[in-house]
Amino acid sequence: MSAEEEENAAELKIPDEFLKAKCLMNCEVSLILEHKYEQLQQMADDPMNQMSQVFEKSLQYVKRFSRYKNPDAVRQVREYQLAEFELCVLGNLCPETVEEAIAMVPSIKVPIISIAALYTRGRAHDDEAIEKMLNDLSLIKKFE
Amino acid sequence: MFFLSEIEHTLMLPPHLLNRPLDEAIKEQLDLIFLDKVSLSLSLSLSLYFLHLLTYTLLADSYFLVKFRLVMFRPFVGEIITARLKESTVDGLRLSLGFFDDIYVPVPFLFSPNRNEPVPGHRNRVNWIWNYMDEDYSVDAEDEIMFKVHDVSYPPIPLEPKDVKPFAPMVVTALLHGGGDLGVKHLDCGEGSIV
Numbered sequence: 089m090s091a092e093e094e095e096n097a098a099e100l101k102i103p104d105e106f107l108k109a110k111c112l113m114n115c116e117v118s119l120i121l122e123h124k125y126e127q128l129q130q131m132a133d134d135p136m137n138q139m140s141q142v143f144e145k146s147l148q149y150v151k152r153f154s155r156y157k158n159p160d161a162v163r164q165v166r167e168y169q170l171a172e173f174e175l176c177v178l179g180n181l182c183p184e185t186v187e188e189a190i191a192m193v194p195s196i197k198v199p200i201i202s203i204a205a206l207y208t209r210g211r212a213h214d215d216e217a218i219e220k221m222l223n224d225l226s227l228i229k230k231f232e
Numbered sequence: 233m234f235f236l237s238e239i240e241h242t243l244m245l246p247p248h249l250l251n252r253p254l255d256e257a258i259k260e261q262l263d264l265i266f267l268d269k270v271s272l273s274l275s276l277s278l279s280l281y282f283l284h285l286l287t288y289t290l291l292a293d294s295y296f297l298v299k300f301r302l303v304m305f306r307p308f309v310g311e312i313i314t315a316r317l318k319e320s321t322v323d324g325l326r327l328s329l330g331f332f333d334d335i336y337v338p339v340p341f342l343f344s345p346n347r348n349e350p351v352p353g354h355r356n357r358v359n360w361i362w363n364y365m366d367e368d369y370s371v372d373a374e375d376e377i378m379f380k381v382h383d384v385s386y387p388p389i390p391l392e393p394k395d396v397k398p399f400a401p402m403v404v405t406a407l408l409h410g411g412g413d414l415g416v417k418h419l420d421c422g423e424g425s426i427v
């Protein structure tokens with residue numbers, strides 16, 4: 089167990105310095121690294137030389153595990169009202185069912201209740217709200 | 233998880249770099265200091281991004297105050313990540329993301345029930361086999377393995393090299409069972425397995 093302060097994604101306790109840093113989904117990192125790769129190609133005759141091994145491997149990884157390929161889709165996913173960390177994990181993993189989503193990011197059960205309460209009349213059912221969000225996220229992917 | 237951080241750093245440019253375009257010289261020095269290193273609130277830094285959006289100001293002599301953004305990799309306890317198999321021994325599995333491969337799944341954290349079979353011709357290697365719903369699944373190099381981060385540790389730099397393995401500044405201990413959609417994705421059936 090590390091000597092650092094207790095941090096646990098399940099309860100959304102994240103060390104302070106990361107609250108100021110912005111969380112990125114794999115697809116966003118993919119866009120950033122690809123852009124840099126194109127820049128390197130334009131600037132040098134031999135871009136492979138300039139590119140470090142770690143850059144190459146990370147580009148490979150994020151490309152392989154990106155769920156959304158185009159920047160507009162990425163922007164749409166970002167519009168959901170979730171904590172940055174939660175959004176990025178869901179955006180990376182794209183769970184298909186509500187159970188999967190809650191197992192991956194247990195903290196979403198809490199904010200979903202309040203958002204659903206804002207926009208629905210009568211009793212808010214949190215599972216339904218999560219399901220709707222998952223459907224929306226997969227629709228974004230289908231139509232990108 | 234990846235993070236974009238804004239960083240302020242006091243950089244000294246060695247004199248022999250001062251007659252080169254400043255942008256380039258500074259970027260190069262920052263690369264040397266931050267790229268592919270575990271530092272700065274304990275993350276692995278990936279690449280420099282947008283140096284010229286921020287600033288550098290000459291402080292004195294060849295010292296500059298540089299502001300830049302950095303893409304960093306920093307796994308969280310509880311986070312779920314997909315990786316590939318790097319090594320399989322009696323101690324468990326070692327997983328890799330390509331750019332980072334100090335991820336270990338000790339035996340108690342493997343899928344269960346399990347058993348292992350030694351690989352002929354390789355002294356330390358074993359094949360780990362998962363018995364799920366009466367079917368045997370073995371883990372091999374093409375599988376994509378989803379794991380949950382159980383712990384991230386930062387061993388202190390050893391004063392003398394202790395053994396043959398290169399020093400790992402950041403080590404992730406991973407969990408393959410315990411709820412949710414973890415396990416090995418088999419390419420042939422294309423389904424994630426629920427443990």
